[in-house]
Amino acid sequence: MLKNLKINIVLSANYKINNRIESEMKLINLVLTLFIVFLLALILFFDSKFRKNIEPEKPKIETVKKPAQKATKEKVDVFLPDSNYIPPKGFLWGVALSAFQNDGGDGKTDWDEWPSYKKSKAYHPGFNKKDIALAREFGIKSIRFSIEWARAETVESEWDKKILKYYTELVREMKKNKIEPFVNLNHFTLPFWVARKGGWENDSTPIWFSRYAKKIAETFKPLKIKWWMTFNEPTVIASEGYLNGNFPPQKKNDIRGLLHVRRNLIKAHHLAVKNLRKILDTDQKKIMVGIAHPADYFVAEDKKDEKDQQVAAALDYLVNFAFIDAIQNDIDYIGINYYKRAVVRFNSWGLFFFGGTPVEFVEPKDSSTDIFAEGLFHLIKAFKVYGKPIIITENGVNDNNDKKRPKFLIEHISYIWKATQEKNNNGENDIPIIGYFYWTLFDSYEWSYLKTSHFGLFSVNHADSSRIPRKSAYLYQDIIRANGITKEIIKKYLK
Secondary structure (H helix, E strand, O other), X not given: OHHHHHHHHHHHHHHHHHHHHHHXXXXXXXHHHXXXXXXXXHHHHHHHHXXXXXXXXXXXXXXXXXXXXXXXXXXXXXXOOOOOOXXXXXXXXXEEOOHHHHHOXXXXXXXXXXXXXXXOOOOOOOOOHHHHHHHHHXXXXXXXXXXXXXXXXXXXXXXXXXXXXXXXXXXXXXXXXXXXXXXXXXXXXXXXXXXXXXXXXXXXXXXXXXXXXXXXXXXHHXXXXXXXXXXXXXXXXXXXXXXXXXXXXXXXXXXXXXXXXXXXXXXXXXXXXXHHHHHHOOOOOOOEEEEEEEOOEEEEOOOOOHHHHHHHHHHHHHHHOHHHHHHHHHOOOEEEEOOOEEEEEEOHHHHHOOOOXXXXXXXXXXXXXXXXXXXXXXXXXXXXXXXXXXXXXXXXXXXXXXXXXXXXXXXXXXHHHHHHOOEOOOOOEOOOEXXXXXXXXXXXXXXXXXXXXXXXXXXXXXXXXXXXXXXXXXXXXHHHHHOOOXXXXXXXXXX
């Protein structure tokens, strides 16, 4: 009996010890989990925090005549070649557009049902054959446009033949005007019937999206379109919808939802690409498929501070490269959407407050941060690691009075030229940059502003929807004619 009592005491002690160890382990795991979740939230927060955040100016429509030789003297950071910059054959000098921003969703998208959008003063200028003719007149070689899934498939499995014909006619018109069509299947919005079933949180959505991709491929197959894109900024869909709460479904700090959505977006891309290739690839000609990926140039505020450097390096990888890593075997090019840099520093005080963050975004002291073209140069160099052609799929500035845009265009395209001059260890150029798409052709609705922005080469008269060329429209026309930046162009627009 004494022996049994000793055994029971030992077992009881072991049980208590094991319970305590188990409890401590659970606590440790909980703390680690919370830390990891917090870190992911922080990282994904920066995914879209610092993009296109220039405060919009008040709308002002004004006619701009073609500029004379005299211009305001302005310092410009350019790298001019000894002779004109000659891009590779077939270089895509283009503009990028969005179906919803131009045409709206006809009340059929998740955005149409979103209270914030309903309260906004949304103006959609449309997109039609006249715009294509205008693009041709100004020398545009390619138009990146999106198809509104919600208008094509208003009800599940029911296709709107009229809308499909509308997009088909747009493509025919582009080809007629010798403009290369660049098709984007999704630019943020979802059909309302998909959103009602959970949107990207529903594991069936990637299957529905791939079915939609299949239908568009079958519809466009006779048109022999080479350039395709599954998504515009898929990481922004996740971060703005489930972390920052700025897009539908307007959830904040939903880390589990965010990661789930990210996985489904990756799956949707793979399934859509599979359908596109199956229908459109031939033995003689292969399509080119990718995404438009948002990229920020992260800079440590204090380049000598190791903590600031580590923060910038971590954000750089996780924001700029993690998603591309997941789909790199299913893309034919790297599409970069670049607008500006993000200067960051380590914030030690943020560690001591609930909801705080150890990373702080620093407003640069130099007001010219709106135009930091050098960041594009560094990103191009970084993305060459994937060994794929690079296309600048978006690059633009919100500038109603067209004071910043000429400098913006000249500097960014000059830095693209500089990137092409970089040599590898064998003395060869290994950065194939095959296209540049300015955002955008004309002013349109802007997501984060919930009203019209002024990124366009053309302003829009809301009274009659007429397009009015800004000075930068003529600048871009001259750049395309010269196939790059020349000293004459700089003298003409930035003397």
